[in-house]
Amino acid sequence: xxxxxxxxxxxIAGVLSLAACGTDDNTxxxxxxxxxxxxxxxxxxxxxxxxxxxxxxxxxxxxxxIDEWKKAFQSANSGVSINYQxxxxxxxxxxxxxxxVAFAGSDSALKEDEPAQxxxxxxxxxAINLPMVVGPxxxxxxxxxxxxxxxxxxxxxxxxxxxxxxxxxxxxxADNPDATLPSTDIQAFHRSDESGTSDNxxxxxxxxxxxxxxxxxxxxxxxxxxxxxxSDQIAASVKSTEGAISYVELSYAxxxxxxxxxxxxxxxxxxxxxxxxxxKTVEAATVEGTGNDLKMKIDYATSAAGAYPIVLVTYEITxxxxxxxxxxxxxxxxxxYTASDEGQQVLTNLGYxxxxxxxxxxxxxxxxxxx
Numbered sequence: 001x002x003x004x005x006x007x008x009x010x011x012i013a014g015v016l017s018l019a020a021c022g023t024d025d026n027t028x029x030x031x032x033x034x035x036x037x038x039x040x041x042x043x044x045x046x047x048x049x050x051x052x053x054x055x056x057x058x059x060x061x062x063x064x065x066i067d068e069w070k071k072a073f074q075s076a077n078s079g080v081s082i083n084y085q086x087x088x089x090x091x092x093x094x095x096x097x098x099x100x101v102a103f104a105g106s107d108s109a110l111k112e113d114e115p116a117q118x119x120x121x122x123x124x125x126x127a128i129n130l131p132m133v134v135g136p137x138x139x140x141x142x143x144x145x146x147x148x149x150x151x152x153x154x155x156x157x158x159x160x161x162x163x164x165x166x167x168x169x170x171x172x173x174a175d176n177p178d179a180t181l182p183s184t185d186i187q188a189f190h191r192s193d194e195s196g197t198s199d200n201x202x203x204x205x206x207x208x209x210x211x212x213x214x215x216x217x218x219x220x221x222x223x224x225x226x227x228x229x230x231s232d233q234i235a236a237s238v239k240s241t242e243g244a245i246s247y248v249e250l251s252y253a254x255x256x257x258x259x260x261x262x263x264x265x266x267x268x269x270x271x272x273x274x275x276x277x278x279x280k281t282v283e284a285a286t287v288e289g290t291g292n293d294l295k296m297k298i299d300y301a302t303s304a305a306g307a308y309p310i311v312l313v314t315y316e317i318t319x320x321x322x323x324x325x326x327x328x329x330x331x332x333x334x335x336x337y338t339a340s341d342e343g344q345q346v347l348t349n350l351g352y353x354x355x356x357x358x359x360x361x362x363x364x365x366x367x368x369x370x371x
Contacts, residue, residue: 200311
């Protein structure tokens with residue numbers, strides 16, 4: 001058995017002794033059986049095997065990471081089928097609350113009335129936010145002949161609030177004194193579906209750019225602009241529209257070959273987006289949750305040298321206790337793999353940034369506590 005499979009089985013020792021076939025059914029059912037708590041299954045000997053289907057949904061920002069993890073995990077655990085629907089963070093959280101998926105991917109932690117509803121779904125425990133992917137958010141644009149565009153938060157806010165409508169606007173010229181800017185109309189695209197990416201992007205604007213609207217997963221109608229559903233459609237819209245600008249996760253920007261602007265952080269330094277520059281912002285983030293709930297607070301106005309300020313932490317939201325006997329070993333095994341050194345190392349090749357070591361230790365402790 002490959003490393004990922006051994007790791008997954010070892011991580012759930014004491015929970016599982018399974019032998020069944022998976023299903024591609026999207027109802028949330030998994031055909032597995034598990035022993036009573038406290039019994040011991042073989043560790044990494046290969047005598048115990050994971051089998052069944054994990055149904056999950058949510059963030060399209062982490063879809064590329066999930067796809068890569070899925071390949072490795074299913075290769076090492078041939079009886080497992082992972083069915084992840086990149087339906088958007090809002091839809092994923094609602095599916096988790098409804099009990100139709102075993103975990104939700106979300107670009108923002110549970111908030112407002114969601115924790116109580118999610119706890120009720122877990123029945124015997126509480127829902128927890130597990131940061132798993134650092135997804136830098138790129139401000140992408142399509143402006144032939146203009147390379148290395150620089151934008152301050154205030155300018156970005158003016159563009160997305162439909163106050164700056166031409167590429168040669170004085171505010172953009174002030175950020176780019178040496179650039180030759182055309183008088184092309186700006187075509188600003190935003191997510192039309194509820195999105196954790198929009199939530200994080202509008203949090204950045206509210207913290208840094210005199211943004212007049214409440215941050216949220218739903219784009220404020222008053223800001224206008226053009227909508228597109230999902231990260232893939234945002235990237236495609238920018239690529240096909242001269243004069244376009246939008247916000248999308250770094251992985252989608254790179255996969256689509258889009259130009260990325262440098263963004264000024266709290267010190268006024270224009271910073272190029274790289275996994276390393278995004279990681280500097282996450283390193284300064286704090287954990288707001290309690291116990292194994294690892295809800296994060298990002299400082300979007302960070303003044304750290306070389307820190308790119310627009311980042312999101314993508315969470316896996318699941319039950320600390322209260323998953324079904326079918327889902328428990330599968331979810332725990334999969335999340336153990338995603339939080340492993342191997343699972344995190346693949347992220348940098350996909351346009352993401354690995355979790356900082358100090359945070360990763362907490363994530364592994366929280367995953368181990370799932371029961």
